[in-house]
Amino acid sequence: MMKRLFALGSMTALLGACTPSTTLLSPDGRNSVAFDAATMTYAVLRDGDTLIRPSALGIAAQERDFSGFRFGVVHHTSGDREWSQPWGENKTHRDRYNEMTVELHNSDDRTELCLRFRAYDDGVAFRYELNAPDSLTVTDELTEFRFADEETAISWSIPGNFETYELQYREQPVAGVRDANTPFTFRSGKGAYGSVHEAALYDYPEMVLRRDAEGVLKADLAPLPNGVKAYIPGRFTTPWRTVQLGDKPVDLINSSLILNLNEPSKIADTSWIKPQKYVGVWWGMHLGTQVWTMGPRHGATTENALRHIDFAAANNIQGVLFEGWNQGWENWGGSQHFDYVEPYADFDLERIAAYAREKGVELWMHAETGGNIPEFEEQMERAFARYAELGVHTLKTGYAGGFKGGYLHHSQYGVQHYQRVVETAARYGIMLDVHEPIKETGIRRTWPNMMTREGARGMEWNAWSEGNSAEYLSTLPFVRLLAGPMDYTPGIFDIDYSTAKADKGRIEWNGPNAHCCIKTTLARQIANWVIIYSPLQMAADFIENYEGHPAFRFFRDFDADCDRSVALQGEIGDYIVLARRAGDRWFLGAGTNGEARTLAQPLSFLEDGVTYTATIYADAPDSARNPENYRIERRTVTSADTLEIAMAARGGQAVTFIPENE
Structure with missing residues (x-):
C-alpha cells in the first residue's frame, strides 16, 4: 500500500482563509506561543525574545490521504483553579493558563485535527487531537524545536536512547546536540532557562530530540520492530509537547507545568496510597557481598528479613524491601524466567508477612522481569492478588535487559505495558516503584499509585x-x-x-x-x-x-x-x-x-x-x-x-x- 503523508506543513495552500498569525499569551504576559497558519509553524517567546524559532508541526501516517484540509475555527479560553493530590512535592497546585485551539477539517468533513496550545506563567505546551473515521499507522512525528541562538544557547541532557536513561549528563551548546532524551534543559543566549519534555504519555512512544538531515532538532519517536512508530485509533490525543520556562534554574524545579497537563486522579479512594521511608536487602547485591539467588550469600533470608523489620520498627521507618526473595533468579542471563509468587525455601514469606504486620511495618515485594514482558503479564493478576492477600501495598518492579521480541523499552509497546501494570496494581491497592521505567510525564496525578521511578544513574x-x-x-x-x-x-x-x-x-x-x-x-x-x-x-x-x-x-x-x-x-x-x-x-x-x-x-x-x-x-x-x-x-x-x-x-x-x- 502506498504511504501517504499527513503533514501539517503541506496544507499551506489550503488555509488561505486563516488568520496568518495568532499569538497566545500566558496569564502574566511573559510567555507566548506564536502560531503561523501560512507556514503551519509555532514559535515560543519569553518577554518578547524568541527562544524557539518558527518550527514545523505535523504527524506522518499511512493508509489514508489527509489532503484537502481547510481552516475551521480558532477557540480561545482560559482556566484558573486549584487542585490537590494525595502526595507530591507539593500537595496543592494552581492550574492557571490561557488556551488556544485551532481546528482543521478535510474536504469531506470526516476528519478533524485540533492543535491545542496552552500558555502558563511557567511554560507553554501543545498537542495534536485527531478525530478520524479509521485507525492510523503513525510513521513519524514532524514536530521541530528550532532553538534560537543555537551557538550561544547551552544545554544539559543525556543522549537520545530508546532503551535506557542511565547515562551521563552533557553540558554543551545546543548547536552541538545530535540527539537527547527529555527533559532537555537549556539556557538561552539571553539568559532565560527552559526545559523541553512531554506530559501525559499514554499509548504512544516516547519522544527524543534528534537532529535531522537538515540540521534541525525534531521529535523522534521510539519505533516498533517493524519500524512503525505507533498504531492509533481514529480518535486520539497525543502527549503534550512541553517547554518549561523561568528566569533562574530553580524556577524550573518549582514549576507545576507537567502535572497541570495531566488529568485528575482516576482512583476514587486514595487513602491507601501513602508515602513512606524504607530500608531493605539491596546494596549488598551490588557490592557483591550478597546475591539474589539462594545459597551461602543469599540476602533475602528469613533471618535477614526479621532483622530488617525490627530495625525499621525501631527507627520510624515504614517499609522493608527484599530483592531476590522469589524463585527464578538462577535463570538470570538465560530464559529470564521468574516465579512472582513462590519464594525461595530460605525465605518464609508467610512468617515474614505476619511479623511485619505485627510490628506495624509494610512489607515490599520485588518483581524483576528481566525483559520477559509476556511472562510477567501472564502472571500479573495472580501475583498481585497474592501480594494483596499478604497485606502488601508496595511493589518494586524491574526491567533490566532487553525486551523479548525485539521491542524497545520506550516504544509504544513498552508504554502500553507500563500502563497496564499501573492500572492492574491500582485494582489491587498496590503502589509502584519502577526501575528501568518509561520516563515520568506526570501521570502520577492521574494514577497516584505510580509513586516513583528510577530512570537515571542511581546509587x-x-x-x-x-x-x-x-x-x-x-x-x-x-x-x-x-x-x-x-x-x-x-x-x-x-x-x-x-x-x-x-x-x-x-x-x-x-x-x-x-x-x-x-x-x-x-x-x-x-x-x-x-x-x-x-x-x-x-x-x-x-x-x-x-x-x-x-x-x-x-x-x-x-x-x-x-x-x-x-x-x-x-x-x-x-x-x-x-x-x-x-x-x-x-x-x-x-x-x-x-x-x-x-x-x-x-x-x-x-x-x-x-x-x-x-x-x-x-x-x-x-x-x-x-x-x-x-x-x-x-x-x-x-x-x-x-x-x-x-x-x-x-x-x-x-x-x-x-x-x-x-
Whole structure:
C-alpha cells in the first residue's frame, strides 16, 4: 500500500482563509506561543525574545490521504483553579493558563485535527487531537524545536536512547546536540532557562530530540520492530509537547507545568496510597557481598528479613524491601524466567508477612522481569492478588535487559505495558516503584499509585563503575527530576568501602570492584534525602552502618510525606539548595559539586512567628579529605534569620527545623 503523508506543513495552500498569525499569551504576559497558519509553524517567546524559532508541526501516517484540509475555527479560553493530590512535592497546585485551539477539517468533513496550545506563567505546551473515521499507522512525528541562538544557547541532557536513561549528563551548546532524551534543559543566549519534555504519555512512544538531515532538532519517536512508530485509533490525543520556562534554574524545579497537563486522579479512594521511608536487602547485591539467588550469600533470608523489620520498627521507618526473595533468579542471563509468587525455601514469606504486620511495618515485594514482558503479564493478576492477600501495598518492579521480541523499552509497546501494570496494581491497592521505567510525564496525578521511578544513574553505579560525581548530583535536580520523583536510593554512610572495615563493625568488602567508592561526603548523602525527591525514600546502606550512628537521626526525623517544596537557589551542575515541609516541620538539603562553597540562605520560607530548633548536619573542616567526617550543630532560628551553608568539595548540608513547642 502506498504511504501517504499527513503533514501539517503541506496544507499551506489550503488555509488561505486563516488568520496568518495568532499569538497566545500566558496569564502574566511573559510567555507566548506564536502560531503561523501560512507556514503551519509555532514559535515560543519569553518577554518578547524568541527562544524557539518558527518550527514545523505535523504527524506522518499511512493508509489514508489527509489532503484537502481547510481552516475551521480558532477557540480561545482560559482556566484558573486549584487542585490537590494525595502526595507530591507539593500537595496543592494552581492550574492557571490561557488556551488556544485551532481546528482543521478535510474536504469531506470526516476528519478533524485540533492543535491545542496552552500558555502558563511557567511554560507553554501543545498537542495534536485527531478525530478520524479509521485507525492510523503513525510513521513519524514532524514536530521541530528550532532553538534560537543555537551557538550561544547551552544545554544539559543525556543522549537520545530508546532503551535506557542511565547515562551521563552533557553540558554543551545546543548547536552541538545530535540527539537527547527529555527533559532537555537549556539556557538561552539571553539568559532565560527552559526545559523541553512531554506530559501525559499514554499509548504512544516516547519522544527524543534528534537532529535531522537538515540540521534541525525534531521529535523522534521510539519505533516498533517493524519500524512503525505507533498504531492509533481514529480518535486520539497525543502527549503534550512541553517547554518549561523561568528566569533562574530553580524556577524550573518549582514549576507545576507537567502535572497541570495531566488529568485528575482516576482512583476514587486514595487513602491507601501513602508515602513512606524504607530500608531493605539491596546494596549488598551490588557490592557483591550478597546475591539474589539462594545459597551461602543469599540476602533475602528469613533471618535477614526479621532483622530488617525490627530495625525499621525501631527507627520510624515504614517499609522493608527484599530483592531476590522469589524463585527464578538462577535463570538470570538465560530464559529470564521468574516465579512472582513462590519464594525461595530460605525465605518464609508467610512468617515474614505476619511479623511485619505485627510490628506495624509494610512489607515490599520485588518483581524483576528481566525483559520477559509476556511472562510477567501472564502472571500479573495472580501475583498481585497474592501480594494483596499478604497485606502488601508496595511493589518494586524491574526491567533490566532487553525486551523479548525485539521491542524497545520506550516504544509504544513498552508504554502500553507500563500502563497496564499501573492500572492492574491500582485494582489491587498496590503502589509502584519502577526501575528501568518509561520516563515520568506526570501521570502520577492521574494514577497516584505510580509513586516513583528510577530512570537515571542511581546509587548502584557507585558500586561497580566510576560512579556518580558530585557534579552529576548537582545536575540531576535541573534535568531528570523536572520529570518527577526518582528512586535514587540515597544515604550510603560507609563512604569508602574499598577496604575491609571489620575493626569498625562494618561489612567487609573485598569484591572485584574494590576501587569503587561514594564520591561525596557523608553530609551530602544525608542532604540527598531532601534534594532527590521521592515519596518512597530509601536508606540504602547496610542497616549495620546506621545502628548507633548519630547522623542517622536525620532519617528517623525525616518525613517522606511532604506538603510543600521550594527550590531556593542553585546553578545547574554547581550547587542546589532545596527545602520541603511535612506538617509543621521543614527539612533542608544543600549540595555542591567538586568545588567547596559557602552560601547564605535566608530562612524566609519558615512560618512567621514560629521559633524552630535547627539541627544542622554539616561537613567537618576536613571532610574533603575524610568524607565520613561530619559535625552536628543545634541552634534556635526564626524566619528572620539567615543560615550560612558551608560545604566542602563534593559536600553538602542537611537541616531539620522543628518547632520548639512541638
